[in-house]
Amino acid sequence: MREVTYARKIRFQFLLYSIFLFFLLEVALRLPYFPSVQFRLDDKKLHCLQTSGNLLSIPWMRLCPNQSLDLYHPEKNIQYHVSTDFRGERITSAVNATISDRASWNSYNKGIPEIWVLGDSVALGYLVSDQESLPWTLDSILEQRNSQIKVRNLGVDALGSFGIQERLIEVLKDSSPPKAAYWIYHISDFTDSYRELELQNSVKKRILVRVSYVLSIFSAVFNTFKIVYEKYKPESADNLVIPSSGSVLGPDHPHRKAAISLFEFVKEKKIPLILVFLPEPNEKYEPVVDSALVKEVRQIAIDSGISLLDLQQPIYDFWRKNSKEIFLPKDGHPNPTLYRFIAQELGKNIR
Structure with missing residues (x-):
């Protein structure tokens, strides 16, 4: 009987010490010595799971409404600012960005013709501030022409083709079709399609995503485990691009x-x-034109009667001529220079 009591005492002490250690780590990992963990926690303030439907519905990631955040990515040494409006869309105009009363953001004119920019982190403007993103730059170009057309940023991180369709279904509930919708294609869509298919077919996966999201919001320990896991297993990181050939x-x-x-x-x-x-x-952050994946997606679009705007060669020529970096270092997303060039090309297309 004494052995049973002693064993229970040991288990209780182990549990008590484990809880104490967990909370100690939660506090310690939030100190300035761990900027990567802090970035993860701050970034989660920008991202929300869609709450419509029941708990077993597909948990789509969206931007949180009415946010204004200064973020610093320590691994890439990049600081940037992100603002969103009441719809959970990134701000694309200096008018809204300078409004001090955020409650006044909660209105917009439905009668104004619009241009939509669709896609994932490239369309969104990952790691660049609001005014450096593609939709903001395009809106500025149209404003200089005294155009009444407004640009909306419908980009969301890690959004694949099926996710874009779901995003459009949401937007069309309150908006008329735009004058034009530009899908900024990114080859990470290849891997996103697998993830979105799994979400459609697996209830277990949907539950795990929701649990992971909640933990990532509140737990520094959980975010630390994710950082370590992605470091030693890079293929688990978001937006990993698999090289394509054949x-x-x-x-x-x-x-x-x-x-x-x-x-x-x-x-x-x-x-x-x-x-x-x-x-x-590529691995040297130099532009590569016409990968096998892009060729096949382009042909699918042509067969489906979808309009194309292929900026691969113009961007490559721009890079060769000006000898300027066009991708963010240590990352591969477009930098502000490239976004300006793309916006100018879209502006020509709209004209």
Whole structure:
């Protein structure tokens, strides 16, 4: 009997020490000595899970509404500012960005013609401040022309083809189709299609995503484990681009199916979609034109009757001529120089 009591005492002490250690780590990891953990916690203030539907519905990631955050990514040594409006869309105009009363953001004129910029982190403007993002720069160009058209940033991190279709379904509930919708294609869409297909087919995966999201908001320990895991297993990190060679999209590939579904949807809803292709960066952050994946997606778009704006060669020529860096160092997303060039090309297309 004494042995049973002693064993229970040991287990209780172990549990008590474990809880104490956990809370000690929670406090310690929030100190300035761990900037990577702090970045993860701060970044989660910008990202919300869609709350519509029941707990078993697909948990789509969206930007949180009415945010104004200064973020610093320590690994990439980049500091940037992100603001969102009442719709959870990134701000694209200096008018809204300078409003001190955030409650006044909660209105907009539905009668104004719009340009939509769709896509993932490239469309969103990952790691650049509001005024350096593509939609903001494009809106500034149109404003200089005294155009009444406004640009909306519908980009969301790690959004694939099927996710873009779901995003459009949400937006169309309160908005009419735009004058043009530019999908800034990114080759990470290839891997995002697998993730989104798994979310559609697996209830367990949906629950795990929700649990992971909650833990990532509140727990520094959980974020530390994720950082270490991604460091030693890089393929687990978000937006990892798998190099493509040869034919990569078979007839039943989830990316092909998702793209075709999106193309059929925009035609049904009379959304004038323009698919925009950019060069992808290689390991030296130099632009690469016409990867096998891009060629196949371009052909799918052509077969589906979707308009194209291929900026791969113009951007490559711009890079060669000016000898300027066009991708963010240690990252590969477009830098402000590239975003300005893309915005100018979109401006020509709109004209």
